[in-house]
Amino acid sequence: MGGTKNKAVYLKSYPAGLPGPSHFETRVVETPAPRDGEMLMRTVWMSVDPYMRGRMRPDVKSYVPPFSLDQPLDGGAVSEVVESNNSGFKKGDYVVAFQGGWKEYWISNGDGLTRVDPGLAPLSAYLGVLGMPGLTAWAGLTQILQPNPGDTVFVSGAAGAVGSVVCQLAKIKGARVIASAGSKEKCDWLLKEGGADVALNYRDYKNAGALTKALAEAAPDGINCYFENVGGMHLEAALNNIAFGARIALCGMISVYNNTELEPGPPNLAFLIARSAKMQGFIVSIYLHLAMQFASEVAPLLAQGKIKFRESVYDGLDEAPNAFIGLFHGENFGKAVIRVGPDRA
Numbered sequence: 001m002g003g004t005k006n007k008a009v010y011l012k013s014y015p016a017g018l019p020g021p022s023h024f025e026t027r028v029v030e031t032p033a034p035r036d037g038e039m040l041m042r043t044v045w046m047s048v049d050p051y052m053r054g055r056m057r058p059d060v061k062s063y064v065p066p067f068s069l070d071q072p073l074d075g076g077a078v079s080e081v082v083e084s085n086n087s088g089f090k091k092g093d094y095v096v097a098f099q100g101g102w103k104e105y106w107i108s109n110g111d112g113l114t115r116v117d118p119g120l121a122p123l124s125a126y127l128g129v130l131g132m133p134g135l136t137a138w139a140g141l142t143q144i145l146q147p148n149p150g151d152t153v154f155v156s157g158a159a160g161a162v163g164s165v166v167c168q169l170a171k172i173k174g175a176r177v178i179a180s181a182g183s184k185e186k187c188d189w190l191l192k193e194g195g196a197d198v199a200l201n202y203r204d205y206k207n208a209g210a211l212t213k214a215l216a217e218a219a220p221d222g223i224n225c226y227f228e229n230v231g232g233m234h235l236e237a238a239l240n241n242i243a244f245g246a247r248i249a250l251c252g253m254i255s256v257y258n259n260t261e262l263e264p265g266p267p268n269l270a271f272l273i274a275r276s277a278k279m280q281g282f283i284v285s286i287y288l289h290l291a292m293q294f295a296s297e298v299a300p301l302l303a304q305g306k307i308k309f310r311e312s313v314y315d316g317l318d319e320a321p322n323a324f325i326g327l328f329h330g331e332n333f334g335k336a337v338i339r340v341g342p343d344r345a
């Protein structure tokens with residue numbers, strides 16, 4: 001097989017503030033034929049994730065290098081092996097990897113690929129509840145927050161890929177769950193299916209003071225655990241309500257990712273002292289060694305219907321920029337995924 005002509009999405013310029021469609025460009029590229037030890041991969045599903053915004057800042061040193069303007073964007077994907085010169089994989093295998101996103105075809109040498117079982121769950125679930133966001137949720141909850149039965153757990157960004165799994169796992173572990181999300185539809189789902197005892201639509205609260213009051217009403221004895229996905233007024237309101245000995249897991253702060261200036265921290269950080277509380281940030285990659293433990297706990301819960309998941313599905317690679325931009329406007333409900341090519345599994 002010669003080279004394969006296909007599409008890939010490039011970053012045209014680095015956004016300042018909110019990214020828009022003009023920052024992206026779809027180009028026709030030629031993927032070369034695989035050499036010895038290599039495989040031609042077809043991207044079936046790709047993921048868009050908030051962390052990718054951090055890779056669109058060439059000046060900020062982070063745990064992943066910035067995207068280059070001269071290369072296709074990259075990210076997590078589920079791909080099908082189309083042609084294999086690698087003894088570890090055969091044509092028709094499906095794999096998940098932190099590669100393959102934002103393009104229709106790509107070449108792999110087999111490094112960093114995990115074979116997935118299409119019989120266990122839909123392929124796209126390996127980008128969400130059974131993938132990186134699911135591991136993030138499970139690790140932040142079990143390794144940092146460690147809720148006891150009866151504890152009150154507050155989760156922001158609760159209807160998203162990570163938050164929705166946190167809420168349900170916390171509920172299964174016997175906690176009382178207070179969820180925050182940005183629409184009535186999301187809050188209704190969180191109450192009905194998503195494990196929440198109380199769901200707050202944060203758009204109903206104008207500032208940290210109003211959210212503090214709502215949280216105090218929902219958790220009169222305080223919050224024992226806070227899973228932070230959003231930052232800003234959510235963190236301030238959570239700190240105002242933390243119970244003695246509380247744990248806070250800093251997973252993400254999506255409300256500040258498009259800021260052009262660094263925002264001052266919450267004015268009430270000192271509450272951590274008086275309440276003997278702990279706040280810890282983490283990146284999911286430090287827990288990759290626990291991926292099997294995560295899968296052995298969460299996959300059966302999924303199979304038994306004890307964990308539900310939602311997806312916002314976008315069709316075709318051309319939709320990937322819109323799907324990514326939509327993350328910052330709350331357009332996704334559950335995991336945002338793009339069906340790049342036919343899913344024949």
Ligand SMILES: NC(=O)c1ccc[n+]([C@@H]2O[C@H](COP(=O)([O-])OP(=O)(O)OC[C@H]3O[C@@H](n4cnc5c(N)ncnc54)[C@H](OP(=O)(O)O)[C@@H]3O)[C@@H](O)[C@H]2O)c1
Binds near residue numbers: 050180186285328
């Ligand atoms: N530490 C790690 O290793 C790690 C790994 C994965 C994800 N994360 C972080 O976890 C968080 C959630 O990620 P995800 O993949 O699950 O994304 P997601 O929740 O599926 O999608 C993003 C959601 O964030 C909410 N949002 C956007 N802008 C907001 C704002 N200004 N204020 C409040 N809410 C806002 C929107 O929901 P609403 O409709 O509710 O506004 C949107 O749907 C992000 O902060 C991400 O960076 C961290």
